[in-house]
Amino acid sequence: MSTPALTTYQRHHLRPTYTHHVGHLYPAMVRASQAHVVMLTEQGLVPADRGARMLRGLADLRTDPAPPPEFDGSIEDTYYLLEKRLAAACSIPTSELDVQMARSRNDLDAGVFRMLLRDQLTGVLDRVLAAGTVALDAAHRYADVVITGYTHRRPAQPTTIGHALAGYAEALLGEASAYADVIDQLNVSPLGSCAFAGTDLDIAPARVAELLGFAALVTNSYEAVAGADHLVRVGTLNAQSLATGARLARTLMDWLSWRWVSTPGDFTQGSSIMPQKRNPVVLEHLVSYAGQAAADAASVLNNVGAAWWEDSNNATTDVQVRLWESNDRADRFFALLGGFLAEIEPLEPPSAAEIVASGATTTAAADALARHGVPFRAAHSLLGRLVRAGTPDTWTADEVRAAADGLVPGGLADDAVDALIAAAVRPELVLNRVQADGPGADAVRAQVATLRVGLAGVTDRLTGVRDRLGHADAALDAVAAELAAR
Secondary structure (H helix, E strand, O other), X not given: OOOOOOOHHHHHHHHHHHHHHHHHXXXXXXXXXXXXXXXXXXXXXOOHHHHHHHHHHHHHHHHOOOOOOOOOOOOOOHHHHHHHHHHHHHOOOHHHOOOOOOOOHHHHHHHHHHHHHHHHHHHHHHHHHHHHHHHHHHHHHOOOOEEEEEEOOXXXXXXXXXXXXXHXXXXXXXXXXXXXXXXXXXXXXXXXXXXXXXXXXXXXXHHHHHHOOOOEEOOOHHXXXXXXXXXXXXXXXXXXXXXXXXXXHHHHHHHHHOOOEOOOHHHOEEOOOOOOOEEOOHXXXXXXXXXXXXXXXXXXXXXXXXXXXXXXXXXXXXXXXXXXXXXXXXXXXXXXXXXXXXXXXXXXXXXXXXXXXXXXOHHHHHHHHHHOOOOHHHHHHHHHHHHHHOOHHHOOHHHHHHHHOOOOOOOOOHHHHHHHHHHHHOHHHHHHOOOOOOOOHHHHHHHXXXXXXXXXXXXXXXXXXXXXXXXXXXXXXXXXHHHHOO
16 A cells, blocks of 8 residues: 655655654653653552553563654654554554553653753763863973963963963863753653643652652643743853853964964874875864854744743754754764863973063063062053063163153162063063962962862762662663563
């Protein structure tokens, strides 16, 4: 018998949506259904024999290696695929199934999507933590490698590779904490809310939540299916985190171009025509990833903002693919950036003469005068006169004294002149800076130690989530097997 031709709606919406979603949704729907049937059986809402039959069928579906069928129009979506396959596994018509008792496609979809995002983001958080550890290792290793720090794309002050990378590691710690918070926000169960108003049946939503590893229940059943703040937060957090990483990628492009650091061979591509070239295009891809994450976040915001305050495809089905792709991209972004940072090494960082010639030591020279009692504005103006006359390596004691005329009553003492010139021509003095958050070598290594403690705390939070999920998986497997055997 020939298959009826698909309608326009089926061809251009239902089929592509099914194709995009089934691989993600179907396994999670089977797992959620196991927990649901266990609860229905324990609550006495289905007879033990019918519950056992469904649990045996669901167990078969979990282990069935066959890929989901292609969309043929006989079902609308993954929700109905589950019913069709479960009925076949149980050797009964779908009319005899109880799997959807006290459950709607609305709360099932909301719950399964939270499960999928939770699992994806635990993987993303792994990558963020790993990248943070790599950045801290490099920061500790290169805390005494002096470079020129830039502001507004102009040489500004001496700093170190370690100081810059420890700063990025602190950003990663903030992002890791935010991902852990989002995972906690996702890890509350909407299951049991049904369409949005619950049910008169004596169900136990907390039991379903427990078996699926959720830490709590959504308080309000309307919010459970209408709410989308958690979806927006996932998209915007990815966009934020990748934007920050892209900024580092652009700075690394400069470091590589200036030969301050080595170019990791594993992250380059050759030129199609120029045999001498190895292009670190991965850094360009990271910048593009950040732009794509921002576009996905904008898509989610636009769709959610276009939805009604109720269950709506705008705020559910139509944003799911965007978030799956955003999470996958974030996972790859941090894997690539962390791998890149693990391989860079100092190559030809700027020499002291280059740093001095750039004018980056001028602020330190002004600070040297301030330490000798010269008012800051006078010191700043004095250094301005010197800079206009020549680069710091050309300044003499007489020129410094002449520049002080009219700015420093009584002129400068010899020790103040010596301190200014030393600060102006010795950028390595920045390594001795004691300010706790600054580029001093000891300070940077202390920052690294502090940030490691922060990353360890987030790692412990992630371990707690994984432990909960692992225990829930084991408990669900055990009780499902026990009830299926009856």
